[in-house]
Amino acid sequence: MSDKEQKNTCCNGDNCKESQKPKFNTELNLIQINSATASKASCQDDCCSAETKLQSDESNLSEVTGHKSEFRVHGMDCPACALTIEKRIRQLENIKNVSVNYSTGKMQVEAENSSVLEKLPAEIKKLGYTLEPIEQKGNVRIYTIEGMDCSSCALTLENHLKQHPSVKSVSVNFSTGKMQIEHDNSVEEIIKEVEKAGYKASLVSNRRAKTDMPTTxxxxxxxxxxxxxxxxxxxxxxxxxxxxxxxxxxxxxxxxxxxxxxxxxxxxxxxxxxxxxxxxxxxxxxxxxxxxxxxxxxxxxxxxxxxxxxxxxxxxxxxxxRSLLDLAPPEAWVKQGQDLIKKPVEEVAIGDIIVVKPGDKIPLDGEVVQGESSVNQAPITGESIPVDKQIGDTVYAGTINEHGSLEIKVTKLVEDTTISKIIHLVEExxxxxxxxxxxxxxxxxxxxxxxxxxxxxxxxxxxxxxxxxxxxxxxxxxxxxxxxxxxxxxxxxxxxIVSAIGNAAKNGVLIKGGAFLETAGSINAIAFDKTGTLTEGKPKVSQVIPINTTETDLLSIARTLEEYSTHPIALAVVNYAKEKEIPSRNGELFKSIVGKGVQTTIEGMEYFAGNLKLFQELNTPIDEYESQIKALQNEGNTLVIVGTKEQILGIIAVADTIRETTVKALQGLKNVGVDQIVMLTGDNKGTAEKVASQTGVNRYFAELLPEDKVKAIKQLQDEGKRVAMVGDGINDAPALATANLGIAMGGAGTDTAMETADIVLMADNLEKLPYTIKLSRKAxxxxxxxxxxxxxxxxxxxxxxxxxxxxxxxxxxxxxxxxxxxxxxxxxxxxxx
Known part of the structure; x- marks a missing residue:
């Protein structure tokens, strides 16, 4: 039974106390629960309090200077195990903080001294689990192993090395062909010990594994x-x-x-x-x-x-x-004054300016500060069409600069780049x-x-x-x-599983584990968040209806009114007027009317742009247009009414637009046998019905609050469906956690999406979703x-x-x-x- 299945069979979110449910701060784009917490939003009081137990208290950590260590925990078979371990460790003296993540099988501990950390394996063993130190400084090394042809070979090698007095811990992974080992003796001695057991070992140097195994x-x-x-x-x-x-x-x-x-x-x-x-x-x-x-x-x-x-x-x-490791170049041209100096990527710091010439691979994640180009992002997102990049845009290590020289300010160290995280997540x-x-x-x-x-x-x-x-x-x-x-x-x-996960990673889809690969193959219903998933999430002008003026004059006045506003609706109007090459007029005395609209004076006359409520308060004659206004609103439009106190000059309808790939992607899902495609939205039924008809969605739930999305997912599950939820990985985290399978979009742009969901579509579109379901079923x-x-x-x-x-x-x-x-x-x- 998968993690998701265990969660859904044992959990009833309604039983959780309101104060104990996970909370989301959308303004800060910060989820205060991780993927493990999400899969625990469980059942029982223990699981309900997972938020407070698994959320790391960053403010406290910054104030103390303790000993921190990270371990891999073996033997956890359900989320409650993580909570049991946390409770036990918290009872020990000199423990400041502990966080156990069931999904990744890792435990982070902060203690007042190192001696207490040495006692942890014995304490964990009493509970029936085993600990393996990871990311220890100094003596932990990773080797590639040649000669293993089934998983029992890995176990044999592990058992052999554990008997060596210089070996503190060892973990051999058959699937990846890697051995992680902490030892006090030399690398040569370890290689000889591996040879004694009948295999060959080679040390992985720095961050790069050798793509070629030792000679056979x-x-x-x-x-x-x-x-x-x-x-x-x-x-x-x-x-x-x-x-x-x-x-x-x-x-x-x-x-x-x-x-x-x-x-x-x-x-x-x-x-x-x-x-x-x-x-x-x-x-x-x-x-x-x-x-x-x-x-x-x-x-x-x-x-x-x-x-x-x-x-x-x-x-x-x-x-x-392993071929993913060679996507990003090992060196970068760093700008220092007027000179360009070639440095290993490990020596490049955040804030450095690197120069990438046409045809070269981008060595590190960063932000374009000079130049324009098209960048082939296929290695990261699987997109076949190069993406135009200009000043202010984000670029990723491992992608290819097609033409035009770029100056890029480095925003992530080599170990934190998107490609590094992809490799880490895939191997995990x-x-x-x-x-x-x-x-x-x-x-x-x-x-x-x-x-x-x-x-x-x-x-x-x-x-x-x-x-x-x-x-x-x-x-x-x-x-x-x-x-x-x-x-x-x-x-x-x-x-x-390794073949399927590897294929998916190369095509811009991160599958977090074999359990999720299997779950994806059994999905028969997929629920989509509307805004930002099925739609662009960016409003655009859908209709311009001049009433007492021409369309050109209406747009010119509207651009003048909205030009100084940062509201997304105002930006949509301004951009539309710019596309039509309609200039603004000379306005003065600009004023924002909170919650209603804006006003300005043009050539001595006051003009207004805003919602229906604004013009009702101005007593502008509007009764004859109210039926037309309601009809437009029922179609899912947000309206910008433009006029004076005396008359309405026209109406501009703004709506969220359907993504270009949405219709094709949803049809592809139907073709691979997903019989129910559901849309979840907070918009009114009119908007939901319109979007559903345009996209091919065969069922929708409208006027939902975030917690209502969770109820909608549970309703589908109660109907016997195995449900996948597709969202952005941030505001949709509760629904992603409740579904049998959580799928996040746009993972290349958000670390949160990569951490929260079970499957991550690196590109910000749905075109890889039918392929993912097909791959899972084939697997x-x-x-x-x-x-x-x-x-x-x-x-x-x-x-x-x-x-x-x-x-x-x-x-x-x-x-x-x-x-x-x-x-x-x-x-x-x-x-x-």
């Missing part, structure tokens, strides 16, 4: 050499060659090809792990014992070949993310297990030891009961050992295909063992071949357009 030439040479001896042994067996020489050739093949898995098996046993290397090595040794040298050599070679192909295929999926997303993956992993943990025990039973009991010879049943037991490897099954889900289909294929292969192999129809090398081929096919099937997600 030596492994390939061993594979070829092992195959050479196997081939010659087999050909020799067909001739008059001595059986002893043939067996020696087979033995050499086994030793050369089996050295690496045997070494890995040794360390796996030391670490109390039962991985595929252990099972395969046991099978090969057993084959040698009973004289099946050809079988043993074939098993070793097929196993090594399968691993080599698997690793090569998996690296392609990992590189789909890969570490989160989807419900299907968690189930498969549990199944494999049960399946492997059961089949291992069954293999031992098959070797011992049938011959004891005179059901056959020891040799026959020992051989069948070895086959069972090979079939006990659940490699294809275990790898069926994570590779598909679910492929995951199901992989799981069923893996299980069927296993059960067929098991069924063929007992009649004696399965050979040892066919068992290996079924295992490694199935794993390879599963990986290749998953990689199809990388190519989905």
């Amino acid at each position: 030439q030596s492994s390939n040479n061993l594979l070829l050499l092992s195959g050479f001896f196997l081939l010659f042994g087999f050909l020799g067996s067909l001739t008059d060659m001595s059986p002893f020489v043939v067996n020696v050739l087979y033995a050499l093949s086994i030793l050369i090809g089996g050295y690496k898995p045997a070494k890995s098996a040794y360390y796996a046993i030391k670490s109390r792990s039962l991985d595929m290397n252990v099972l395969m090595t046991a099978a090969v040794i057993g084959a040698a014992i009973i004289g099946e040298w050809l079988e043993g050599a074939t098993v070793v070679w097929l196993f090594a070949l399968g691993n080599a192909l698997q690793i090569k295929s998996i690296e392609k999926t990992r590189n789909s993310i 997303a890969q570490e989160k297990k989807a419900p299907t993956q968690a189930f498969v992993d549990k199944f494999a943990q049960i399946y492997t030891p059961i089949v291992f025990a069954l293999a031992l039973a098959v070797m011992i009991f049938p011959p004891l009961l005179d059901f056959g010879t020891w040799g026959d049943w020992f051989y069948r037991g070895l086959e069972l050992l090979v079939v006990a490897c659940p490699c294809a099954l275990v790898i069926s889900t994570p590779v598909a 679910l289909t492929i995951i199901k295909q992989n799981i069923w294929f893996s299980l069927i292969i296993k059960f067929v192999a098991l069924a063929l063992i007992f009649p004696g129809w399965l050979t040892l090398w066919i068992a290996v081929l079924s295992d490694t071949g199935a794993a390879l096919l599963v990986i290749l099937n998953s990689m199809r997600l990388l190519r989905l357009k």
Whole structure:
């Protein structure tokens, strides 16, 4: 069950006390709840008070000078766990502040001294969780690991390194191929220790991971050499060659090809792990014992070949993310006086002016202070059309300056740029297990030891009961050992998820984890906030109705009246007049009438622009126009009436405009099978009905307050719908949290959107939404295909063992071949357009 599902089944927001519900300060554009808090707006008094528990008190933090540390918490399986941990840590002496974020699995602690931080792992362990220090200064390093072909390899490597006295903490992630480790000894020693376990490690320098893994030439040479001896042994067996020489050739093949898995098996046993290397090595040794040298050599070679192909295929999926690291250049041209100096991006400070020439990539996020150009933002937002940039516009690291030189004031350090956050979020997303993956992993943990025990039973009991010879049943037991490897099954889900998340990231869509990828595939209703989501959120003139004057004169007077106002409606009128190239007149004695409009004097006569209430108070004859005014308002227009005290000169209707991509996007959603598209708006029913008819929305809720949007989402869920909510990630946070899936738009412009939602559309439009749903459903289909294929292969192999129809090398081929096919099937997600 996903996080969202747990929340919705256990929570009832109505039970929360009003004072305990999350609060949003929209004026400051600050959400005082994060994504974790949103997913907790729960249930029970504990969850209801999540705001006060998870909100960091920045004012307090600025006043104290304590020891701060960040940890990753393992073992939390619902939001209430985070609150339990917080309560316990707060009870400890010398703790100043603690914040546990369930969504990211991280805990931030501030203490008066460092000694209390050292006690935290033991305290957390008492609660049933484990702590892993992250972002520690000095000794924490990240390595890329080569040679892991399933998640059990990561566990084996972790267990091996944990036994080393110089290693304080270690975390190996199979999906990303990375190891984060805190150690006191040298990098070279750690690399040697990794090699002992049968893998290769390379240190990730600075902020950049190497996109190319260490060379595998030596492994390939061993594979070829092992195959050479196997081939010659087999050909020799067909001739008059001595059986002893043939067996020696087979033995050499086994030793050369089996050295690496045997070494890995040794360390796996030391670490109390039962991985595929252990099972395969046991099978090969057993084959040698009973004289099946050809079988043993074939098993070793097929196993090594399968691993080599698997690793090569998996690296392609990992590189789909690693390639993002190379989007931003490592150096920047920094302006110092009249000189340009080339500096590493790590040395560029906020406020520095950098110069980007035509055709170059922008190295850091910033604001254009000089020049104009078109910038290709596809690496960040997925938009195929370059975006025009001028003075005051924001640009992002990793995007490409198409033409025209730009001077950019740096606004973010290299580690805080949008592309850095994307990479961090994507890698973090890969570490989160989807419900299907968690189930498969549990199944494999049960399946492997059961089949291992069954293999031992098959070797011992049938011959004891005179059901056959020891040799026959020992051989069948070895086959069972090979079939006990659940490699294809275990790898069926994570590779598909990594491929899908990587594809999405390249196309401007951030999916925060496998659970959300799975949820997106099951969505059958999508609710949209109207303003700023379906519409531009920027009012524009929709109609100009001159009454007692010409259109040109009406717009000229209106521009004069509104030119000094900063109200969005006034700006819309002024911009429209500018587009029509209608000049303003000479006005004087400008005056703002609060809540009603403006007035000025033009050529000795007073003119007014404002709402209906203003002219009613001026006693201007307006009765004959009231029906027309109401009709325009019912169509969703805001009206600017222009006139004098004596007469109305005309009416200018201003309305929010539909986004160009909205209609196409909503039709695309219908095409991929989303049967209910809902609009949520605070506007009146007339406006809602008009927008619904223009966009293709088949249901709407109008005149909603923010809390009413939450009720609308719950109503849809009560009707049996799995609901996604699409908003801007700020004012819509409560509804985003309540929905089964929260989708934020315009993530490239707002850090809040990237933190709040489950899925983030980096571009400020909806064109990626149908693609996201399609990708999610394709991923679910492929995951199901992989799981069923893996299980069927296993059960067929098991069924063929007992009649004696399965050979040892066919068992290996079924295992490694199935794993390879599963990986290749998953990689199809990388190519989905």
